[in-house]
Every structure is written in C-alpha cells, then in structure tokens.
Amino acid sequence: MPAPDYQFLLQRSFAPVAGAASPHVTLTFAQSLDGKIAGAHGKQLILSGAESMKATHILRVKHDAIMVGIGTVLNDDPRLTVRLTSDDLPSELDPNDHPQPVILDSKLRFPSTAKLTLPASPKKPWIFTGPDHDPIRKQELEALGAKVLPLELDSNGNLSLKHLLAKLHEFSIRSLMVEGGASVITSFLKSGLVDSFVLTVAPVYVGKDGIGAVNDAVGTPKFVDISYHTLGRDVMMVAKPHRV
C-alpha cells in the first residue's frame, strides 16, 4: 500500500474569516462503522490506525487550541499533545508547537492527577467553568498550573459555546480543534458554530453497547466541499457544514 499523502491537511487553511471575533472551529473525531466513538461504559478505544492517527496529530499542530469535555478527561486522561517528528512536517510547521488544551468543566471535576497538569505536559490546561464553581478547587487547580476561567451558561445549563469562542479569541486563539467526547460533539453539531468537519471512519464494529458519536437530536446538518481520503485501512472525510 503506498504511503498516504497528507497534503490535503497540510495545505488546508484553518484560519478564521477576516474580521471574525471567534476562532475557526474544526470538529473532529474517530468513529466505527456503527457510529461509535467508545466501547461499553465509555471504554476508550483506539479506532484510528497509525496513518489516520498521524493525520489527527497533523491537525493538532495546525490548530492553536484543542478542546475536550470533562467527560473525556475523566474517562481517557488524554495528553492532547503533538507526537510527530520534523520529518513528518514541512519546514514551516514545528512538531513542538503543541496546541493549547482547553477543557469544558462547569463543576470543576478536573482531577489533580490528570496527565494534562503533570510537569511533562508542555502546556497546562485552560479549564472553562460555570459561574458557581468552588473557589477553593479553582485555587487548587491553579496551583497545578491550570488557568480556571468562569463562563456563562446557556439555556440548557451547559457552558455557552458562543461566549467560549469569544473568550478564546480574546486570548489570541485563532483556530480551535474540538476532539469530543459525545456530549461536546453533540453540542457543537447543534450550535452551528463548526467551520470544518474532519471524521475518521475505522472499519470496525463496536456493537450496541458502545458510545455513539451523537447522544441527542442535532437536526439534520448538511455538508459541502466534501472530500474523502484513504489513510491505511481508514477513511477520513473532510467537509464544511452547510450554513443556510
């Protein structure tokens, strides 16, 4: 099998439109053929093969920030770093240019033992939380190097994505990669705030007890500018949501 060509990602722009006061949002995740992103009880699964995982890390290096919900932190304990070498990238991209980790965590459930706050973590997380968070917990997390940032809630009691994007823009974040999990994917699909959609489909079935990528009604989003790329045994779909 020939080595995959990653130019479709390396050459793609994730810059916001001129004058926008919020970052370009890329929603990306890996799912099975039956639409699952994790196993029973949320068991973390490595669905992506080596080739599509490399594409995910190229996306990481091309974005200023990477975001997951607290459910993913509690379940997966992710690092959210770039693991590539300079041989994998053109000279203008640096494999040490890790995206800023951003977490949605309205009740400050973020664990003190998370890999994201270990000394080895190149960038300490920015944790967005609700207006009624525990100030002592905030201090504890800040002592570990995290930045804790209060945010308004939306009408469903979730952190407001519109305000989040405005705040990230204030902090000079121009591109945000949203990696999941299911609740965050669902919120973004509902929100209409997604600019690029990058889906990895792995040729496996997880079964009915797995966690679906979408866990609530999201309407019927449509996509335009669609392309499909074979990466090893996986397929990556790259598209833009159609804004009406």
Ligand SMILES: NC(=O)C1=CN([C@@H]2O[C@H](COP(=O)(O)OP(=O)(O)OC[C@H]3O[C@@H](n4cnc5c(N)ncnc54)[C@H](OP(=O)(O)O)[C@@H]3O)[C@@H](O)[C@H]2O)C=CC1
């Ligand atoms: N295959 C893949 O590509 C990926 C798979 N996963 C899998 O996803 C699963 C985790 O998904 P899930 O449990 O849904 O957790 P999420 O990571 O989606 O986090 C959800 C939590 O984030 C908080 N939150 C705050 N604001 C929002 C908002 N506006 N929208 C949505 N959530 C918000 C809520 O917690 P609170 O109310 O406390 O603030 C909510 O319960 C794991 O099994 C993981 O392995 C995760 C990423 C990628």
Ligand SMILES: Nc1nc(O)c(N)c(N[C@@H]2O[C@H](COP(=O)(O)O)[C@@H](O)[C@H]2O)n1
């Ligand atoms: N692209 C992709 N493929 C999979 O098969 C996955 N399970 C994920 N998961 C996401 O990556 C996070 C782990 O990141 P680190 O390797 O720890 O940096 C995980 O939490 C999910 O967000 N992604």
